[in-house]
Amino acid sequence: EADIYQTPRYLVIGTGKKITLECSQTMGHDKMYWYQQDPGMELHLIHYSYGVNSTEKGDLSSESTVSRIRTEHFPLTLESARPSHTSQYLCASSEFFLAGEAFFGQGTRLTVV
Amino acid sequence: GENVEQHPSTLSVQEGDSAVIKCTYSDSASNYFPWYKQELGKGPQLIIDIRSNVGEKKDQRIAVTLNKTAKHFSLHITETQPEDSAVYFCAASSSSASKIIFGSGTRLSIRP
16 A cells, blocks of 8 residues: 555635645655546646655646645645635655656545535 | 547446557657556556566556557456456656656446
C-alpha cells in the first residue's frame, strides 16, 4: 500500500470559503502532483513540483495554488471556493530521476455549495 | 505537446472473456509505459508497466505489449473476473520528462 495520504477524504463547504487540501508522503519522493478528476474520469494535471521550493502549473488552468516547503508535504489551497471547484482532487508522488511508478492518494471529494 | 490517446472509453465484456485496451503516444522520448487501475472511491494504482527496451510483459492474467515504431501499447486482460471491473488508465513518461501523461481512461465492466 502506498504511503501517501490525503485529508480530508470528503469536504462540503460554502461558496467563498478558503480551503486547504492536504497531501503527505513518506517515501521521500521529489516529484509530487495534483490532479483534478472530473465525473467523466479523465485526470487533469493542475500542479506539480520537482522538489522543495519548486512548483509548476499543469495542463489545466486552476485557481488553486500550491506550496512545497517540505519534501513530504504538498498542500493545495483555494482562496475562495466556488461551485465550479466541485470535483475529485488526487495527489500523487514519484521518484525524480527515474521514469517510474506514481503513487496516488485516495483523493479528496470536494463539494462547494 | 505530448499526448496519449486511449481507446475505447467504455468496454463491456462477458466474464471469462478477454479485454483489450489500446493507447498511442506522441513523444518519441517516452520510455516508460505504466497502466493504472482505479476502483470506486480510490486513487489509481499501478497494475503493470513496461519499459521501452521490452516488447511484451506478462503478470498472470494481465499482459502489456509495446510497439515503439508505431508508438502504441496495449493492455490485455484474459479470463476476466468481476473484480476486474474498474477504470483503467494508460500513461507515458520519460526519464527527462517533468510529468506523466495519462490517457483519458477506459471504464471496463464485466458482465456475469
